Amino acid sequence: xxxxxxxxxxxxxxxxxxxxxxxxxxxxxxxxxxxxxxxxxxxxxxxxxxxxxxxxxxxxxxxxxxxxxxxxxxxxxxxxxxxxxxxxxxxxxxxxxxxxxxxxxxxxxxxxxxxxxxxxxxxxxxxxxxxxxxxxxxxxxxxxxxxxxxxxxxxxxxxxxxxxxxxxxxxxxxxxxxxxxxxxxxxxxxxxxxxxxxxxxxxxxxxxxxxxxxxxxxxxxxxxxxxxxxxxxxxxxxxxxxxxxxxxxxxxxxxxxxxxxxxx
Ligand SMILES: Nc1ncnc2c1ncn2[C@@H]1O[C@H](COP(=O)(O)OP(=O)(O)OP(=O)(O)O)[C@@H](O)[C@H]1O
Numbered sequence: 001x002x003x004x005x006x007x008x009x010x011x012x013x014x015x016x017x018x019x020x021x022x023x024x025x026x027x028x029x030x031x032x033x034x035x036x037x038x039x040x041x042x043x044x045x046x047x048x049x050x051x052x053x054x055x056x057x058x059x060x061x062x063x064x065x066x067x068x069x070x071x072x073x074x075x076x077x078x079x080x081x082x083x084x085x086x087x088x089x090x091x092x093x094x095x096x097x098x099x100x101x102x103x104x105x106x107x108x109x110x111x112x113x114x115x116x117x118x119x120x121x122x123x124x125x126x127x128x129x130x131x132x133x134x135x136x137x138x139x140x141x142x143x144x145x146x147x148x149x150x151x152x153x154x155x156x157x158x159x160x161x162x163x164x165x166x167x168x169x170x171x172x173x174x175x176x177x178x179x180x181x182x183x184x185x186x187x188x189x190x191x192x193x194x195x196x197x198x199x200x201x202x203x204x205x206x207x208x209x210x211x212x213x214x215x216x217x218x219x220x221x222x223x224x225x226x227x228x229x230x231x232x233x234x235x236x237x238x239x240x241x242x243x244x245x246x247x248x249x250x251x252x253x254x255x256x257x258x259x260x261x262x263x264x
């Protein structure tokens with residue numbers, strides 16, 4: 001058996017996920033390195049969330065092998081592994097109580113909990129939480145109740161929370177879903193800054209829309225019906241042809257600088 005490559009943040013080999021006879025993922029081989037920023041693109045039901053759940057050590061593959069941050073799933077303590085991964089998703093966001101103070105939404109990530117009860121936080125954690133809220137332009141909302149924020153503000157707080165533990169891998173599941181144009185552009189610009197930051201973790205961003213791909217993202221994985229349509233450098237993989245195959249209809253893709261737009 002070949003030795004594991006320590007520079008690989010995600011290393012999937014022939015991964016399949018089967019549920020009730022359905023193939024959610026099939027024969028997926030995918031490697032993500034430390035300094036890469038990946039976008040995972042595909043239509044509803046393509047298997048994107050299933051893939052994030054594997055990469056986030058929340059699901060085991062039915063077939064194949066999955067290594068995350070050098071640890072092989074099934075042979076490691078996933079609770080320890082999960083503390084090294086920052087995840088932002090709608091499912092996690094739903095667990096944040098509406099009356100939670102925004103600052104606490106972020107700082108509680110360092111204890112892997114939602115809801116601040118009796119935990120005591122080091123002041124270094126308090127400072128980091130403030131800095132992350134500032135980085136995402138929501139420091140002024142730190143003392144507000146989370147439930148009173150707009151959807152765009154909530155998304156930014158969720159990403160700040162995902163970054164709180166200084167993860168080695170950051171995974172964002174549809175971070176721009178439900179945002180208006182201004183809020184989307186604000187988020188895309190902030191994610192671009194993160195993507196260009198050499199100290200930022202490896203990033204995997206899941207989306208349905210090429211318009212939501214932030215500048216600075218380096219690679220793309222296109223999924224359809226649990227299988228890979230194409231993967232590799234973003235400039236090579238994102239073509240009209242590949243996008244049409246992925247979404248199952250004729251599409252034109254245009255590029256403007258580092259942004260993309262698609263239409264039929
Ligand atoms: N437990 C299960 N049993 C059977 N099928 C399932 C199960 N869980 C998920 N699926 C199916 O697997 C497919 C992939 O689901 P997944 O959530 O990974 O897709 P997705 O690409 O994230 O979709 P979306 O963009 O709509 O969020 C879907 O068709 C879904 O209905």
